[in-house]
Amino acid sequence: MLMPKLVVVGSARIDAFMTLPDDKADSYCDLNTKKCVVELSYAAKIPMRSVEFLLGGNGANVSVGTKRMGVDSALVAEVGTGVMGDYTKRELEREVNTEHVSQQEGVPAGFGAVIVYQGERTILSYYPPVTPVFPDNVCEAEWVYLTSTGEKFEEYYEGVYKWLESCSPKLVFNPGGRQIARGKDWLRKYLERTEILIVNREEGEEIVGMNGEQSYEKEKELIGELARLGAKKVVVTDGMKGAFAFDGNKFWHSGVLPIDAIERTGAGDAFSTGILAATIQDKPMNEALMWGTINSASVIGYVGPEKGLLRTEQMQEWFERAESSEVKVEEF
Numbered sequence: 666m667l668m669p670k671l672v673v674v675g676s677a678r679i680d681a682f683m684t685l686p687d688d689k690a691d692s693y694c695d696l697n698t699k700k701c702v703v704e705l706s707y708a709a710k711i712p713m714r715s716v717e718f719l720l721g722g723n724g725a726n727v728s729v730g731t732k733r734m735g736v737d738s739a740l741v742a743e744v745g746t747g748v749m750g751d752y753t754k755r756e757l758e759r760e761v762n763t764e765h766v767s768q769q770e771g772v773p774a775g776f777g778a779v780i781v782y783q784g785e786r787t788i789l790s791y792y793p794p795v796t797p798v799f800p801d802n803v804c805e806a807e808w809v810y811l812t813s814t815g816e817k818f819e820e821y822y823e824g825v826y827k828w829l830e831s832c833s834p835k836l837v838f839n840p841g842g843r844q845i846a847r848g849k850d851w852l853r854k855y856l857e858r859t860e861i862l863i864v865n866r867e868e869g870e871e872i873v874g875m876n877g878e879q880s881y882e883k884e885k886e887l888i889g890e891l892a893r894l895g896a897k898k899v900v901v902t903d904g905m906k907g908a909f910a911f912d913g914n915k916f917w918h919s920g921v922l923p924i925d926a927i928e929r930t931g932a933g934d935a936f937s938t939g940i941l942a943a944t945i946q947d948k949p950m951n952e953a954l955m956w957g958t959i960n961s962a963s964v965i966g967y968v969g970p971e972k973g974l975l976r977t978e979q980m981q982e983w984f985e986r987a988e989s990s991e992v993k994v995e996e997f
Contacts (some may be wrong), residue, residue, distance in 0.1 A: 717969060796821050840855075898910070
């Protein structure tokens with residue numbers, strides 16, 4: 666089998682999306698702390714409006730999304746065994762190259778229980794404490810997307826790093842919370858090999874040791890601190906404020922496409938997918954930001970992270986929609 670252009674290293678699992686009727690829960694928000702709580706009656710049986718079992722996991726979302734946007738991609742992930750592990754792999758096989766999707770004997774599958782209420786979601790997440798097996802025959806891939814891989818990631822990441830050293834693919838890095846918690850000194854050797862770093866604002870602040878007050882309206886300073894750790898290009902998403910980026914020469918800002926959100930799981934992965942697919946197809950950063958923006962907007966119009974992932978033939982319609990909504994990518 667020919668080596669795909671992109672290898673995605675991440676997770677894959679099945680998520681159960683359980684949508685609650687609006688009258689079966691209460692939500693409370695403290696605007697001072699920006700904290701919102703959904704309250705369910707303890708020990709009660711609560712009827713649900715719907716339940717869907719859908720493919721998820723950051724690696725699955727990005728590999729499926731880039732394939733739909735015209736990039737030949739393969740996934741490297743451990744999906745576990747048993748009914749859910751087998752189901753996960755079958756769902757992946759419908760979309761992407763699964764030659765490097767492993768099922769280690771005795772390893773349970775990961776699983777997510779997603780409680781959806783009024784367009785937002787709370788995720789109960791399980792990944793088994795297992796070290797995945799990194800393949801030794803993916804050296805010809807030109808690009809790699811590396812994201813979080815579960816509990817026991819240190820040894821696995823070390824294997825990925827050795828592969829980066831020996832094969833020199835271009836790295837797009839989206840570290841997860843576990844990796845960021847190890848601190849910037851631990852992250853540095855990965856960042857020094859990174860073509861594009863993609864994080865949200867809170868993650869970026871944690872990496873460089875800034876708080877929200879210190880980085881308020883100082884996006885250039887935040888991005889500059891991240892770039893100084895080694896990444897050639899940096900993308901920082903910031904919720905309804907859009908996304909900010911540095912392409913090595915210029916700073917860019919993209920707006921947000923107005924859309925009624927059905928459910929927001931996978932919005933970040935969809936944005937990363939757009940950035941990645943556009944970059945691999947030689948688009949400049951300002952165009953890549955628009956690809957990410959429209960892909961993310963499409964995804965939140967559906968329940969689950971993959972139904973709304975755009976295919977190449979759908980993108981022109983969304984570009985026109987962004988233009989009509991006056992959503993732009995501009996230098997700042």
